Amino acid sequence: MSDIRNWLLKSEPGTYSFDRLQSEKKAVWDGVRNVEARSNLRKMKVGDVCFFYHSGEGKCVVGLAKVTREAFQDPTTKDDWSAVEIAPIGPMKKEVTLAQMKADAKLKAMSVVRKSRLSVSPVTALEFAHVLALGETAPPK
DNA sequence: GCCAACGTTGGC
DNA sequence: GCCAACGTTGGC
Secondary structure (H helix, E strand, O other): OOOOOEEEEEEOOOOOOHHHHHHHOOEEEOOOOOHHHHHHHHHOOOOOEEEEEEOOOOOEEEEEEEEEEEEEEOOOOOOOOEEEEEEEEEEEEEEEEHHHHHHOHHHOOOHHHHOOOOOEEEEOHHHHHHHHHHOOOOOOO
């Protein structure tokens, strides 16, 4: 399956929260300094839908965002790193915790569950649908 | 606060 | 090029 069209972005709410994304309407997702995360960023297409996950405080999927600009040079460095631009879609009706995802057999293989340190990770279509169901949230158009 | 996982650095 | 030491992240 190479047609990954969903992703999970992780942030500490104290550093950048989903609330802040909603009030600012968009964000440049920069500062990624991990090769695997960078390669995921570069695969994103405009319109791809991402889960927004809070690490540390919360440890849960709190909302949905979409990619509004594909990978470009990370403005915070001259080195070879990439950033994308995202915009909020809306909050999850119910937050989905890491514990819930870990406890769910269908999500055992999910990247965020297995590699908790990876800040940008792919989400399969099945995982995407299942997490939405856990969050009682309708899929975005 | 601790520890596991993982990345980076630097000595050799 | 190997590997030990160290730093960072994030879950518990």
